[in-house]
Amino acid sequence: MDKLVITIARSYGSGGRTLGKMLAAELNLKYYDQELLRLASDASGISESLFGQVDERIKNTSLFRISKSLYKGEVIPPESDDFVSDDNLFNYQAKIIKELAQEESCVIIGRCADYVLKERKDVLRLFFYAPLEECIERERNLSGGSDKDIIKKIQRIDKKRSEYYKYYTGKDWNDARNYDFCLNTASMSYEQLVEVVKSYIETYHQTKSK
Numbered sequence: 001m002d003k004l005v006i007t008i009a010r011s012y013g014s015g016g017r018t019l020g021k022m023l024a025a026e027l028n029l030k031y032y033d034q035e036l037l038r039l040a041s042d043a044s045g046i047s048e049s050l051f052g053q054v055d056e057r058i059k060n061t062s063l064f065r066i067s068k069s070l071y072k073g074e075v076i077p078p079e080s081d082d083f084v085s086d087d088n089l090f091n092y093q094a095k096i097i098k099e100l101a102q103e104e105s106c107v108i109i110g111r112c113a114d115y116v117l118k119e120r121k122d123v124l125r126l127f128f129y130a131p132l133e134e135c136i137e138r139e140r141n142l143s144g145g146s147d148k149d150i151i152k153k154i155q156r157i158d159k160k161r162s163e164y165y166k167y168y169t170g171k172d173w174n175d176a177r178n179y180d181f182c183l184n185t186a187s188m189s190y191e192q193l194v195e196v197v198k199s200y201i202e203t204y205h206q207t208k209s210k
Contacts, residue, residue, distance in 0.1 A: 002205065004029075005101045005123045007113035009165075009173065012157040013135025014185045015193075016128035020109050022194050027201075030106040032097075039100075040092040044075075046084055051093065054086045056110050057160040058167050071116065071168045090168055110161070114178060115169040124204060126197065127179040134186040180204070 006023065010016020017033065024031035032039075037055060041048035075095055076088040094116045100106055101117050114125040130138075132154065139150045165173035176182045181200050185193055 010128040014130040024107040033109040125179040127182040
């Protein structure tokens with residue numbers, strides 16, 4: 001397989017993280033999710049715990065600052081007062097994402113990777129979603145809890161992911177136009193879903209090679 005970087009955005013309860021892991025294993029690709037925080041910490045010297053506090057969410061800020069916060073591809077130097085700002089923590093994660101995409105084929109989960117890598121031609125941008133009922137069932141089987149509490153959790157997490165994406169990209173997280181392929185994960189097993197994505201990747205490569 002030619003070099004390929006797969007980015008995955010996913011609604012909570014869609015099974016996107018599990019699918020990403022299975023897809024990476026099936027295609028023999030490196031898989032990056034939480035490890036991005038450690039790599040960004042190593043590169044910047046900033047505590048990994050700080051990266052964890054703002055991972056895929058924004059805090060203590062306003063969406064009205066979007067025009068100033070849009071990712072521009074630069075990191076803030078250590079001598080700046082803003083070196084450990086939330087925006088610079090994102091910048092360092094983006095820096096790592098760009099370096100990984102340059103070096104190897106891989107699967108990258110979340111963190112606006114589709115936008116960070118928007119200039120690259122070897123990136124396939126996926127979005128996984130599912131109806132609320134399906135997300136509730138997955139979360140119930142995974143963690144338990146009442147449907148009422150599960151619905152609140154799903155809505156809270158998806159809201160944070162949507163705000164995070166809007167804050168750094170200026171775009172709507174669930175807009176299909178941001179992605180190459182959007183897949184409803186309901187009514188299929190993980191194995192079947194992986195085969196669907198693999199089939200799309202084959203078609204994608206054939207189209208690219210023409």
